[in-house]
Amino acid sequence: MDKAVRTLPWPTYDKGNVFVDDEDLGAPRQALANRLYFRYDYRAYNDTETGRFEAALRRYLGVPHALAVSSGTAAIALGLMSLELEPGALVACPGFTFAATPSAIMLAGGRPLLIECDHNLHFDVADLERKMSPAVRAIVVVHMRGFASDMPAILAVANKWNIPVVEDAVPSLGLVAGGKHTGTFGDAGAFSTQSDKSLNTGEGGFLVCRDATQFAKAVVLSGAYEGRFKRHFAGPPPEICDLDYPLFSFRMDEIRAALAHAEMARLPRRLEILRSNYDYVVDQIADLERISVRQPVIPGSYLGDSLIFRLPHVSNDHVVQVAAALRSEGVDARALASANDPNVRCFWNWRFLFRGKSPAEIRALLPATTQHLSHAIDIPMSPTLTRADCDDLIRAIRKVMQRRASSHADLAPRSADVVETAEAK
Numbered sequence: 001m002d003k004a005v006r007t008l009p010w011p012t013y014d015k016g017n018v019f020v021d022d023e024d025l026g027a028p029r030q031a032l033a034n035r036l037y038f039r040y041d042y043r044a045y046n047d048t049e050t051g052r053f054e055a056a057l058r059r060y061l062g063v064p065h066a067l068a069v070s071s072g073t074a075a076i077a078l079g080l081m082s083l084e085l086e087p088g089a090l091v092a093c094p095g096f097t098f099a100a101t102p103s104a105i106m107l108a109g110g111r112p113l114l115i116e117c118d119h120n121l122h123f124d125v126a127d128l129e130r131k132m133s134p135a136v137r138a139i140v141v142v143h144m145r146g147f148a149s150d151m152p153a154i155l156a157v158a159n160k161w162n163i164p165v166v167e168d169a170v171p172s173l174g175l176v177a178g179g180k181h182t183g184t185f186g187d188a189g190a191f192s193t194q195s196d197k198s199l200n201t202g203e204g205g206f207l208v209c210r211d212a213t214q215f216a217k218a219v220v221l222s223g224a225y226e227g228r229f230k231r232h233f234a235g236p237p238p239e240i241c242d243l244d245y246p247l248f249s250f251r252m253d254e255i256r257a258a259l260a261h262a263e264m265a266r267l268p269r270r271l272e273i274l275r276s277n278y279d280y281v282v283d284q285i286a287d288l289e290r291i292s293v294r295q296p297v298i299p300g301s302y303l304g305d306s307l308i309f310r311l312p313h314v315s316n317d318h319v320v321q322v323a324a325a326l327r328s329e330g331v332d333a334r335a336l337a338s339a340n341d342p343n344v345r346c347f348w349n350w351r352f353l354f355r356g357k358s359p360a361e362i363r364a365l366l367p368a369t370t371q372h373l374s375h376a377i378d379i380p381m382s383p384t385l386t387r388a389d390c391d392d393l394i395r396a397i398r399k400v401m402q403r404r405a406s407s408h409a410d411l412a413p414r415s416a417d418v419v420e421t422a423e424a425k
Helices: 022-034 048-062 074-081 102-108 125-131 151-161 212-223 228-232 253-284 316-328 359-363 367-374 388-405
Strands: 067-069 088-094 111-115 136-142 165-168 188-192 205-209 307-309 375-378
Touching: 022 253, 048 205, 048 253, 067 074, 067 125, 067 151, 067 253, 074 102, 074 136, 074 165, 074 188, 074 205, 074 212, 088 102, 102 316, 111 125, 111 375, 125 151, 151 165, 151 212, 165 316, 212 228, 228 359, 253 388, 316 375, 316 388, 367 375
Parallel strands: 088 111, 088 136, 136 165, 165 188
Antiparallel strands: 067 205, 188 205, 307 375
16 A cells, blocks of 8 residues: 555644634734623724724725624525515525525525536526526525636626625635625625634624615614614614514624634735635646636636535546545545535535435436536645645645546545545535
8 A cells, every 4th residue: 555645634624724823812812801792882883893893894895884793694694684585585596505505595584496506616697597587586696615606697687687686705705706805796795704714703704785774674683782783884874673673693792803803914815825825736737637627707716715626527436436535645625425425515415495305306406516516526725734735735636636547446545434524615
């Protein structure tokens, strides 16, 4: 048995490989010492940790309104709830996204309408157009795995049907497409600050809106009771009555807001590292004709925090073997459609949507997406990767693919353990 490319664990957030340093930790420590953990206290809102974080988000993204909340899922749901869609309304979303996307639609009282993804795993606009009807009342676009969706094309469909668009930009803070930040194209944009995202507070998220009235409703729904939503406006607030809306307590606390705000100072550096490492790896494997690296809808419209490539000419069993072989070389790799590893980014594992249907019946609902995902391998690329880590990744991919070229049998992993490591969206 030959020696593995690497023996050190592949750096990922769940092993503690996160882009957080001691300077970042000073702010939440001070927030703890201040003993003011609730954002609606005696202070002026702009003097709270949450208020300062939201102001920084507005400046960074160039948006008029930002609301820090408890999770990316909460942000998506609030973006939809604040539109006041009728109960049971159809909301279109892609079949390749984290399970939180359809879950948030359900939380907001809607029904997910699943749309195909193309061979690059982007929202298939042609399928969206085919499935549009008066019953579809909103679209949730996902910039999945840090790759921008085709927003101009999607917005054209939305405008034709006069319906709103909420962007699930949960995995894409800092991604710019066509000169504009993802999450700022539609009526609302939802982001996450969960542990593997561009800002890391363990759990958390935020919502951005263009319309002041929609934003005011979202603030109330997030838990700003007894007139507290007015604190989010420098001038006169929109004329809504907060007693007309339920309260869901989706607020972000002061400690997480302090950490997120501190991390924003190093966000550009984090994004630079991700892009540099990703481009380096992709350039070094570009000559491997048997793999197809995921391509962006617009050149450069990707973060680089995840390397996804497809093996389009082999069976799913062989894709699973390739992923297992990469893991045996010391690289965390996941076959997205592995039967032994239910990946909640694949629509057929959203069983809460398909009561009574068999897995085969569910897959048949989106045949193209099923096929594309069955060929795909996902490798996390932490911003803590060194150039040596990237070289290991390149060597591992080249070694495994060379084996495949000579014999499919050589793709078997070195041990019987073929369960992929789960990575968060």
